[in-house]
Amino acid sequence: MPVTILFSYNAALLYQILAVVLLLIVAFSIVLKKALKERSLRKTAEEKLKDLHYKVQNLEMETIKHKLNPHLFKNVLNSIQSHAYQTYHALDKLAGVLDYILYESDDQLVSINQEVKFAENLIEINRIKLSPLFDLNVKVDMGKYGIVLNEPLVPPLIFATLIENAFKHADIQNEDAFISIRMVFHHGKLVLEVANKISEQPMLRKEHSGFGSGSLQKRLEAVYGPHYKLDKEIKDRIYKVSLKIDVIEYKDKMHTGG
Numbered sequence: 001m002p003v004t005i006l007f008s009y010n011a012a013l014l015y016q017i018l019a020v021v022l023l024l025i026v027a028f029s030i031v032l033k034k035a036l037k038e039r040s041l042r043k044t045a046e047e048k049l050k051d052l053h054y055k056v057q058n059l060e061m062e063t064i065k066h067k068l069n070p071h072l073f074k075n076v077l078n079s080i081q082s083h084a085y086q087t088y089h090a091l092d093k094l095a096g097v098l099d100y101i102l103y104e105s106d107d108q109l110v111s112i113n114q115e116v117k118f119a120e121n122l123i124e125i126n127r128i129k130l131s132p133l134f135d136l137n138v139k140v141d142m143g144k145y146g147i148v149l150n151e152p153l154v155p156p157l158i159f160a161t162l163i164e165n166a167f168k169h170a171d172i173q174n175e176d177a178f179i180s181i182r183m184v185f186h187h188g189k190l191v192l193e194v195a196n197k198i199s200e201q202p203m204l205r206k207e208h209s210g211f212g213s214g215s216l217q218k219r220l221e222a223v224y225g226p227h228y229k230l231d232k233e234i235k236d237r238i239y240k241v242s243l244k245i246d247v248i249e250y251k252d253k254m255h256t257g258g
Contacts, residue, residue, distance in 0.1 A: 048091045055098040093124040101157070109152035109223075112190060112247070116140060116183055119159040119192075123181060126167040135178035142185045149185065153247050155223050159183070161216045162194050162241050169239065170196040188248030195240040224250055 100118045104110055123138055130136060142149055163181060171177050174197060182193040220228050220243075227250045232241040 045091060048095065052091065052094055052098065055095075055102060090125055090128050093121040096121045097125060104156055108155070110154060110156045111152055112142070112149045112154055112185060115154050115156065115159060116142065118157070119163055119181075119183060122160065122163055126163075129167070130172060134172060137178070137180045139182045139184070141183070148188075148247065148251070151251070153251060154190065154245070155219055158216070158219065159192055159243075162192060162243060165241075166194045166196045166239075169198050171199040171237070185247075188246060190245045190247050192243045193241070195238060198234070198237050198239045200237070220245075227253070 097118060100114070100121075104114060104118075120138075120140065123136075127136060166179050166181065170179050177197045179196040180194070182191070184191045184193075217230060220230060224245060227246040229244045230242070232239070234240075
């Protein structure tokens, strides 16, 4: 074999070896980078889980008026922890809900935007307990009332009981089960409508069930007087509740001192 041909052959072989080595280095770098990123995410998730555990413990230790049942958050936290990496976004939702309950709910009134954001987070952390095929329909339409939406006009956690009841009492096992939640601000009125298929067990038909033993209505009456309407209906195992608050009328009453 001539020297030039042998040299060309060896050079080509060397280039191939170098190319393979470079590919291996690049592949190793990508794998290492991905592993470091996953490790960082896992560490962040673990730290957030510790923080959430601490908040849940604080929630249990305090006797907080108009708060949700802390067992709800324990169950959700356990569900998230079992597959924390895949549901990393749910940790932020749960953290937001706990922060709102522990800190914001001490305020006498919060803005509509704050309450709606809390409600959306509450829905999302409950969503992880449902099958991906479950019919959960959520609609939020706050219109274009930016200034009003940021004013302190609603009591904190005013939506909590109605939304929590939907997930608590929904018959999630049936193929025709559903939960529908609609939050709308239109023509000066804040509206929350919730509907769900309920279990055959007559839990919601008991005299003191539904609205948290009347505490919700008492809060609404104390704050809004005649400027709200709360209706519920059970028909064909479908539970519907509608809360309408005339926020503009209430705001005008506050400004006039009426």
